[in-house]
Amino acid sequence: MSVLNELEKASLSPSVGQTSPEKHPMDDFMRMDRMPHIWCSTCGIGVSVNCFAKALEKCKIPLDEVVVVSGIGCTGRVAGYVKVDSFHTTHGRAIPFATGMKLANPKLKVVVFSGDGDIIAIGGNHFLNAARRNIDMTVICINNFNYAMTGGQLASTTPEGSILTTSPFGSHEEPFNLPFLAESVGAVYVARWTSLHIYNQTNSMVEAMRKPGFTFIEILAPCPTIYERQQKFGDGLDRLRWYCDNSEIRNGANTRDVDIRLNAGVVVGKFVDKERPTYLESMNAHYKEKLGDRYKPYEG
Amino acid sequence: MKADPRGVLTGSHYLDGDHACCEGALTAGCRFIAGYPITPSTEVVERFARRAPLIEGALFIQMEDELAASIAIQGAVWAGKKAMTVTSGPGFSLMMEHIGLAAMTETPCLFVDVQRGGPSTGLPTLPGQADMMQARWGSHGDYEIIALSPNSPQEAFNLTIDAFNLSEQYRVPVMFMMDESVGHMMERVVIPPADQIEITPRRYTKLPPGKYLPFKPEPDLVPDMFKAGDGYRLHVTGLTHDFRGYPDMSADIQEQLVHRLVDKIRVNAPKIWRYEETSVEDADVVIVTYGITSRLAIDALNIAREKGIKVGMLRLIVVWPFPERRIRELAVQGKAMVVAEMNYGQMFYEVDRCAQGKVPVVLAGHGGGTVHRVEDIVERIMEAYRCRS
Numbered sequence: 001m002s003v004l005n006e007l008e009k010a011s012l013s014p015s016v017g018q019t020s021p022e023k024h025p026m027d028d029f030m031r032m033d034r035m036p037h038i039w040c041s042t043c044g045i046g047v048s049v050n051c052f053a054k055a056l057e058k059c060k061i062p063l064d065e066v067v068v069v070s071g072i073g074c075t076g077r078v079a080g081y082v083k084v085d086s087f088h089t090t091h092g093r094a095i096p097f098a099t100g101m102k103l104a105n106p107k108l109k110v111v112v113f114s115g116d117g118d119i120i121a122i123g124g125n126h127f128l129n130a131a132r133r134n135i136d137m138t139v140i141c142i143n144n145f146n147y148a149m150t151g152g153q154l155a156s157t158t159p160e161g162s163i164l165t166t167s168p169f170g171s172h173e174e175p176f177n178l179p180f181l182a183e184s185v186g187a188v189y190v191a192r193w194t195s196l197h198i199y200n201q202t203n204s205m206v207e208a209m210r211k212p213g214f215t216f217i218e219i220l221a222p223c224p225t226i227y228e229r230q231q232k233f234g235d236g237l238d239r240l241r242w243y244c245d246n247s248e249i250r251n252g253a254n255t256r257d258v259d260i261r262l263n264a265g266v267v268v269g270k271f272v273d274k275e276r277p278t279y280l281e282s283m284n285a286h287y288k289e290k291l292g293d294r295y296k297p298y299e300g
Numbered sequence: 301m302k303a304d305p306r307g308v309l310t311g312s313h314y315l316d317g318d319h320a321c322c323e324g325a326l327t328a329g330c331r332f333i334a335g336y337p338i339t340p341s342t343e344v345v346e347r348f349a350r351r352a353p354l355i356e357g358a359l360f361i362q363m364e365d366e367l368a369a370s371i372a373i374q375g376a377v378w379a380g381k382k383a384m385t386v387t388s389g390p391g392f393s394l395m396m397e398h399i400g401l402a403a404m405t406e407t408p409c410l411f412v413d414v415q416r417g418g419p420s421t422g423l424p425t426l427p428g429q430a431d432m433m434q435a436r437w438g439s440h441g442d443y444e445i446i447a448l449s450p451n452s453p454q455e456a457f458n459l460t461i462d463a464f465n466l467s468e469q470y471r472v473p474v475m476f477m478m479d480e481s482v483g484h485m486m487e488r489v490v491i492p493p494a495d496q497i498e499i500t501p502r503r504y505t506k507l508p509p510g511k512y513l514p515f516k517p518e519p520d521l522v523p524d525m526f527k528a529g530d531g532y533r534l535h536v537t538g539l540t541h542d543f544r545g546y547p548d549m550s551a552d553i554q555e556q557l558v559h560r561l562v563d564k565i566r567v568n569a570p571k572i573w574r575y576e577e578t579s580v581e582d583a584d585v586v587i588v589t590y591g592i593t594s595r596l597a598i599d600a601l602n603i604a605r606e607k608g609i610k611v612g613m614l615r616l617i618v619v620w621p622f623p624e625r626r627i628r629e630l631a632v633q634g635k636a637m638v639v640a641e642m643n644y645g646q647m648f649y650e651v652d653r654c655a656q657g658k659v660p661v662v663l664a665g666h667g668g669g670t671v672h673r674v675e676d677i678v679e680r681i682m683e684a685y686r687c688r689s
Contacts, residue, residue, distance in 0.1 A: 031535070034546060064531040069375070080535055080547060085528040087378065088537035088547075089371060090401050096334075096368035100375025100383070101528060103359055104332055108379065108529050129364040287353045296356050300379075 028063070029053040031083050038077055042236025044195030044221025045075050045142050049082065051198055052113070052140065055205035066109045069098040071118035074149045074223075075142040078113040092123030095130045098137050105300045106136070106280055109209060116143040120176055121156040131185040131214045136278045138208045138215045143178065144223035152226035159262040163230045177259040182216040183272045189215035190255065190272035194243040195222060195236075197268060204270060213278045220266060231262070301501050303327050303461075305494035307355055315489045317456040317482040318343035321412060323491060324460025325384055326351060329499055330410070331358040332383035334372035336365055336391060339424045340480040341414035344386040366391035370398035374407045378536065380527045382464060382502075384410035384476075389418045392431055393438070400439030401538045402473035403561060406515070406523065408502065410463055412476040414483040415642075417668035427480035428668030429591055429642035433649075435475040436620050442558050444565035446572060447475035447620040449590040453487045459617070465500035466572065470564055471522050477619060479642070481592040481671055509533065513543040515557070521564035565621055574617040575626065579605070583612030585684045586630055587664075588651050589640040590616040592671055597640045600677035607678075609685050619647065627654035636684040640664040640677050660687035 024032065030053070039045050056066060063084050070079035072091035079086035089097045094112045102110040112119070119127055119141045130137065146164050147153040154167040157178065161170045182190045189211050191204040201219060208215035220243070222228055222236035233239050243266070250258075251269040258267040277285070280298060287295045307326035315323070322344045325333070333352075335345035345360065352358035363369040366387055373383035387395060392413045402409055415431050417423030435447045446466050450456040456478060467474040505512045505524035509532045517523050526532040539547040540554045565572070578601065580586055585604070589597045594615040604611040612635070614626070627650075630637070636659045639648040645663050652661040664672065664680035 031546075063533065065529055067528045080537060084533050085378075086535050087375070087528075088535070088539065089374075090397055090538060093367060093371045093398070096363060096372045097375040099361070099363075099368075100332070100334060100372030100377075101379045102375075103361060103372075104376035104379035104381040104383075105529055125364050126368050129368070291353060295353055298353075298357070298359055300357065 026050070026053060029056070029083055031081055034081055037081055039074065040225045042222060042224045043074070044144065044219065044236065045078065047195045047198060048140065048142055048201065048219050048221065049078055051202040052082075052205055054202045055209065058202070058206045059209050061109050061209065065107060066111065067101060069094045069101065069110065069112050071114040071123060073115040073118050073147070074144070075113060075115035076118055092118055092121070093126065094118065095123055095126040095139065099130055099135050102135060102137055103280070107300060110137040111209065112137060112139045114141065116141055116145070116157040116178070117147045117155045120178065124156070128185045131182060131187045131216070133279045134186060134188065134213045134276050136212050136214070136280065138205070138217070140205065140217050140219065141178065142219050142221045144221045144227055146223060146227045148223050148226050152230060159260050161262040162227070164227075175260065177255070178218045179258050179271050180255040183255045186214065186276065187216040187272060188213035188274050188276050191270040192218040192220065192258065192268050194220040194240070194247055194266065194268060196240045196243045196247070200249070200268070207270070207273070211273075212281075213276055301499050303494040303497040303499050304329055307358070308491060308494040308497065310491050310493045313489045313491065314486055315453050316343065316484050316486045317450065317453040317478055318414065318484065319347045320453040320457040320489045321460050321476065321478065322347040322351070323489070324457040325410070325464070326355065326358070327457070327491065327497060328382065328461040328464035330382045330384050330464060331355070332373060332376040332381040333360050333385065334363045334369040334376070334383070335360070335386050336363055336369045338388045338391045340416055340483050341386045341388045341412065343483070344412060344414070366394040367398070370395035370411065371401065373409050374398065374402055374405070377407050377409050378528050384412060386412040386414070388414050388416050389422060389428070389431055390420070392434065396434075396438040399445065399473050400441060400443065403439065403443035403445060404538050405536050406471040406561070407473065408467040408471050410460070410467060410474050410476055412478065415477060415479040423669050425480065426669045427592060427642060427671065429479055429593065430646065430668060432477065432619060432641070432643070432646040435477055442562055444562050445472055445475055445620060446470065446565065446618065447477050448617060449477045449619050450482055451591050451594045451615065452482065453485060453489050456482060457489050457491065461497065461499070465498070468500040468502055469522070470568065471503070471525065472565065475620070477591065479591050514545045515541060516543040517560055517564070521560055521567060569621040570625070572618055572621055573623040573626070575623055576615045576617060578613040578615070580612035580614060580630070582610050583635055584610045584688065585612070585636045585638060585681050587611065587613045587638045587640055587677065587681070588616065588627070588647070589613065590619055590647065593640045593642060596672040596674050597677055599674045600681060603674065603678050604681045609681060611681055616647070622647075622650045624654045627651055628656070631655040631658040634659060634688070636688045637661045638664050638677065638680045638684050640672060640680070642666060642668045642672070660684050662687070
């Protein structure tokens, strides 16, 4: 057991009760003992994590009640860095894990933070069904247009013509239009921003987390090491400059019209904000009607 | 602790094995099932869907597929519920990745597999016992699980409770290996009063946040648990992780973690093993069997005894971990063995391995679709008897 004891000491020392004269504003929210993180310089994921921290602060949700669930991939690593109860699950299955968690304890504020490949491709079926059921969760999907952690492969979100390792002559597939998809399967809140739009992104996270039901935010994020480099778009900052010149805020836009084309401008904004009973609200109402006083409303 | 009476349907009932399994789960405190319909297991969730709304805190959800069902239960467990999912062969195949996740994150939960004939779509409405190795080895990487196999509706009830208890005690996914015959067979099932049923509560840590390391084992090699929302603000990952739950991509931590995941079952195996012996003491031939096949094997035993061959039976109740020591003892005593199972050799290989060449081990197997013909088992008994030195 001596090896275990040493490891225990090593494990306890950095994480607990660390005091530093200069406290970083993210100390309460991030697992600082896990820094440095794995994300590349000028990657957009960290920006969104920062916005998420600000959004939680604005929402005044106690951090003890917040759960972050991630799948696999670059964005899948978010769960490992945020200092809340956080679950790093299997590829594509963050949403059904989060579904089980939210239904088992409805008091939790459940946020799924994962990438486009994870949520939309391998996890697409779960995305459709969680939105359809209107499970009360916020899904933040960082879309970097490719499978970055595995070295840059074609994704179901890759704009046509993009060069990636599995589309060496350019992709010839039609990509998903995520806001359109989310709206069509029942999401009650749908917004899209880029990593440049930090205030809008933060505000959308606040609105989404305050809103009961399945809320969805797509963030277009630079992937400097792979996607931007392969398309010769420069680094992350160059890409943000490009977004600055080529993104148009069009709140309430018809999601049918917001598809993304290579080298064409992108439409961002809040597209959907509607009311619909959540899964548990409709379940409780339905059973109350069918079973009368024999049914006690489910509260977890 | 004792069972929560709100889930216990005390009394004498006429139930099939699937329904009995559902009642066992409710008795054990299971309050969350995520399922996906598949024959011949669906009756378990059908009953739960009907029962859950009238039991406080119970919820059933039919997920979009078995991948979703097998991980939704894990989300529910980390939020504080006892949970299980229910399936059959093809669905069980889809669940394999999440059995690995549950093993790696030490998430107590139950996977019920009402076995049918395979491979692939196979024989949806007919029995099989050919998922036994998949239950043990189906997910990638090294890990250990516990598996139980009932041979009657009454036992489907009793063992579902035991399966939950073992799952909580050792924090492992437990495989509940039924078969179509037991699942659809109707018999009397007696459910005792709640205060006579022992339930293993979840082993929550008593340490406060800051002092508690979520994956530091207790002396029995199993760590105590926390749940989301209790203020611990911890991380759980399917990546190799240290005591804090933090990912660590080193061979040292891999050794520390995975070796323990395997050892917590191997070291505790003598406490987990359960089998039932019939007339083994004077036997020259022992039938090793489990599940529905044991009910044919007992007839074969009686017929062979009438013919003057001393036959015994060892029925595996806990199938995994496999009771290696007992098989070795029987082999050392020179007892030939017949392994009766509905497949072309799965537990047979375990028995053969443990017999270490000391005695003949004969397979009485077939591909499923119907239970064994008793005469076939008798023939194999004769063969094993003749082959003894």
